[in-house]
Amino acid sequence: MSINLETATDSLRDLFHIGTEKLKAITEHFTKELTKAGLSIEGGNIPMNPTFLVDTPKGDERGSYLTLDMGGSHIRVCQVVLEGKRHARVSARQYDLPEGLKSSTAEELWDHMASCVAEFIEHEQPKENRKDKQLLAFTFSFPVTQSAVNRGVLQRWTKGFDVSGAEGYDVVEQFEAALKRQGLSNVEVAILINDTTGTMVSSMYREPDTCIGAIFGTGCNAAYMEDCGNIPKLREPQFKPGVLMAINCEYGAFDNEHLVLPRTKYDVTVDKESPRPGQQSYEKMTSGLYLGEIFRLVLQDLKSQDLIFRGKEVPMLDKSQTIDCIMLAKIGMTNHFDKREVLEHLLKIPLNEEEVRLCRDLARMIDMRAARLCACGLAAIYKKRGLSSCVVGIDGSVLLNNPELKDNVLQALGEILGYPVDKLPLRLNMVKDGSSEGAAIAAAVTGKGAGKI
Template sequence: MVGLGPKHPPSRKGSMHDVPQNLLQQIKDFEERFTVDQATLKKIVAHFVKELEKGLTVEGGNIPMNVTWVLGFPDGNEQGTFLALDMGGTNLRVCEITLTDAKGAFDITQSKYKMPEELRTGTAEELWEYIADCLQQFIEFHHEDENLTKLPLGFTFSYPATQDYIDHGVLQRWTKGFDIDGVEGEDVVPPLEAILKKRGLPIKVAALINDTTGTLIASSYTDSDMKIGCIFGTGVNAAYMEDVGSVPKLAHMGLPADMPVAINCEYGAFDNERIVLPLTKYDEIIDRDSPRPGQQAFEKMTAGLYLGEIFRLALVDILDSHPGLIFKEQDTSKLRKPYLLDASFLANIEEDPYENLTESLELFERELNIRPTQPELEMVRRLAELIGTRAARLSACGVAAICTKKNIESCHVGADGSVFTKYPHFKARGAQALREILDWAPEEKDKVTIMAAEDGSGVGAALIAALTLKRVKAGNLAGIRNMDDMKTLL
């Protein structure tokens, strides 16, 4: 039996001696399928480094390694007032952020607006009108009767976009359930600016950013040891600072080789050829039945969107391959509904503190109309632990690959996203995987520490707007399109 070893975070004391042999065999099968040992982690990271490097070349690869045109970290002395617009999947958030004269300090005022469901499949004009409505409401409420000059806006647009300039971005494809005609393949900045101008709003887009890049910059503003920004949530991604000389696809621009530029990896697409990832048959089913088979291989094994579905497929597999082994003479029809369970279902099972797993029993009854026996509860508990542990260990591979590529021996990593902040033991399991991959001695403290990030899509967006204006003032105009407009913000 392949175990997880004593170094993994302790769980509540189970009573496996009460589990019958046929269920113990099932647990053993799951352990063999889902356990990712040290050798496999190292193999994944070696391939990951090659894929990161390939993405920086002209030919590219699975991982896009998008150039963001954020050229350098903040130094903590940035000042001024900036707007931040965060267009997420569910909410639209508008923030006003004042970077104060105290180093690394800021004040924030914010409002949240619900994205109407019909907007997701509406028209482009309706989308931009709605965003302008929210910005107008915010300005009118917080700056009533003030005569404002132009406010620089950092726009967090967390959808895959190609950026040749920091103040521009062409939407590659909609995600998060959006499907608005006439936006894919287009620059999203001009239509927003046109509607702001029509309404006479004193707002100019200074930077279009991804939330991962924002996380990197916001975290580094308050912590100079922060070198990587990560999202572990519905999706997975990371951003880090690269030297222009190490980005062959920028060679034609003649920029200084030592100039830093933030790279938005978009590495959910790592190993789409499935060379090193330890896929189970459940991962194969998820990919086959997804809207885009063959894409986002890494994301489908690690992101919050898929963890509950992996768990559900594993239980359905037992029902179909060993009839009568579990949930005997119970109605299991609800369990057969795809994506009925999300990552919080597994998190709740793992957090159940009771020896007899009372909370897990209630969860199964409430969500699935199934009443598992005590041995069945022990099995589902172990299955949840295995899936959660695999996700955390694989997630650490992306961080380890960036550290390996950049020869970073020690740093802080700013992380955001629901899986990182809410899934039990995720942080500790990821830390343990980093120890194994990077070969730290047992007595050494963690050299690469993943910690909760600052607000990347709010504070990060404002900071990137501030950094952009700072370099316009200094005459560094690389990756800026509307230079004259930018100068009006100074």
């Protein structure tokens, strides 16, 4: 590797590395934000939304539910059949979420989602059952203010969405109106739940010691069970101290004031060019939607200094959102067999060995920083609740597509909490596609009826 490029690589390594003391400082500030601001009557940057879900699964739940999972990149419709004995059968179809819908109108978005449900019913259910009353568990991975388990007003869009006519409105009412336009007036939304809460409930179903659910995917967020006595903004008198309620943190908004997060000039650019500048600061450094964009911006910067890709035209470096977290994982993972082939297919140019090595190292730096920052949020919840042990249910494309990052999260948790990794009181339980199953389980435990098995 040339001296100039080697120097640049060392500088980048220093730029993206977060040491133990900085991890502890971030976690300390995070814990204060969770405790003093989010749950208070006044609120704070981190919404800390009460979900009104106070029941947890016993494993003997039975029933059949439609589920709709709307995340940041796809729509997933499932039929989840709970059979008791901690067992569930799931049939699923995944649908594209066209990029244009992310900046469309509410009616266009909900109509598309309702059409996905209609298509699923037509192809997956017997004809004689399609007109029966059906309960649907709606996983909606955006911050809402809930007034009941099946009601929620959208606070703001995240994950790059900017759909008009939805913020400030009950998303269940709008979606049920779209279902009726599709001729599905027999489908009723039984529960509205975030993917983090769904993942937590799904993990609880098989791992009763689960007390945190986390998503490291298109977005970054967590949910946990909080004592209602510690939620000053919860005004409903039926929720007494000692009762545990699921809290959807929506902590992608952590440190919007930029007090402790170690932002680089690339993070600043990502924020400035996003649909909502100044919001979701933590998410923009940790989530799959943005990690590939950080990688692109660094390569673009190195190319502008003539440190890499000399004499080569690389048009894709000038196009935003062209590298996703799955591609980043392939570039950075130790055991991926041919990084040169992956990179040359991506960049559309031949690469020399030092360019391949630089791209590999950079992908690892960005992913490792994200993993270490993600550990801060989990450690903050653990400390805020005063837990002595905990299982964390985790889903999301960032960790699922790069298993090495799980070790990075555990290593950072050990550094923050002062444990060797093999003695950590937290265990990570990977729950693939748990948000859909968890939504159905949550609908069952709330007593919202059950469909026919």
